[in-house]
Amino acid sequence: MEELQQQPTYPTIVTLSDEKRVAFYKKTYTHLALAVLLFVLVEMIFFQIPALLKFALSLTEGWLWLLMLGGFMLVTNYAEKMALTNHDKNKQYLALLLYVVAEAFIFIPLIFMAMMIAEDGGMEILNQAAILTLSLFSGLSAVVLLTKKDFSFLKSILAIGFFIALGLIVAGVLFGFNLGLWFSVGMVVLASGSILYQTSNMVHRYSEDQYVAASLGLFASLMLLFWYILSILSRD
Structure with missing residues (x-):
């Protein structure tokens, strides 16, 4: 009878020394900053490719938008699963790259709309959205890092919230109604x-x-967060 191979155990961050936890946080936020920078670079490249830009904008109507949204969800869910279930660095990096490229593609219509609002107002709106997003993100992150409170209880609440939001998005596309400002606020x-x-x-x-x-x-x-803050600021 073959011996069962024991799976290696990986201690969680909360069990490590303060020095190792701080090192982990630094690596995490460094990679987050690099992912944001990569998103900006990929977005700039996408906007320099007319055929890709035209294709992305053509997917914003009716059921084509649902197909685009569905494809985005499949890709990002796959990337998240790949990153979470692997301790292989190469697969984690591949998952992050895949996620960043998918985000850059689905952001094309929203950024295009923001830039078309006014002759010179597009970049101002993007800058305002970026500043508001980073400010709110920093504040919320600080709450967790300073208090070390466990917010895992939010998992079921978020799941229900995203399920309802997805249902409203699908209904809005199928029945042709605008979800409005309060949806974006929510x-x-x-x-x-x-x-x-x-x-x-x-x-x-x-x-x-x-x-x-x-x-x-x-x-x-x-x-x-950036998507919906930008959506709010881009409203006529």
Whole structure:
């Protein structure tokens, strides 16, 4: 009878020394900053490719937008699963890269709309959205890092909230109604809860070698917040 191979155990960050925890946090936020920088660079490249820009904008109508949204969810869910279930650094980096590129693609229509609002107002709106997003993200992250409170109880609340939001988005596309300002405000609240949850995961859940996976979770929440803050500022 063959002996069963024992799976290696990975101690979580909360069990490590203060020095190792601080090192993990630094690596995580460094990778988050690099992911944001990569997002900006990829977005700039996408906007320099007319065929890709035209294709992305053509997917914003009706059921095509649902297909684009569905494809985005499949890709990002796959990337998140790859990052969370692997202790292989190469696979974690591949997952983060995949997620960043997917985010850059789905952001094309929203950024294009923001830049078209006024002749010179587009960049101003993008800058305002970026500043507001980073300010709120920093404040929420600080709450978790300073209090070390476990926000894992938000998981079920967030799941229900995202399920309802997805249903409203699908209904809005199928029946042709605008979800309006209050939906975007509600999504900002939901994204804020997601930031608390993901930062809490970074503090309590991940192991020492999963700083890339932790940065992916934070990046996902950050971009969700940026999307809806930008949506609010881009309203006529």
